Amino acid sequence: MTGPQQPETRADIVMCPDGPMLVRGDVVVEDADGTQHRTTRPVSAVCRCGRTSRAPWCDGTHKLVTEARER
Numbered sequence: 001m002t003g004p005q006q007p008e009t010r011a012d013i014v015m016c017p018d019g020p021m022l023v024r025g026d027v028v029v030e031d032a033d034g035t036q037h038r039t040t041r042p043v044s045a046v047c048r049c050g051r052t053s054r055a056p057w058c059d060g061t062h063k064l065v066t067e068a069r070e071r
């Protein structure tokens, strides 16, 4: 016999280790200069490393940053 069922939860924001912040749903991201960017996908990756060429969105550059740091 099992205990009471816990409601399934699904995070709206997921922080990826050494990577982006994944945001679920329609949201507006405001960057440092106040420019607002609306998400266009069901899940969007927001850059946290500061190296992307598509700010505020992750373009995968964080992988190079992580690899360089590990050398």
Ligand code: FES
Pocket: 018, 019, 020, 021, 046, 047, 048, 049, 050, 051, 052, 057, 058, 059, 060, 061, 062, 063
């Ligand atoms: S977190 Fe992916 S490019 Fe910055």
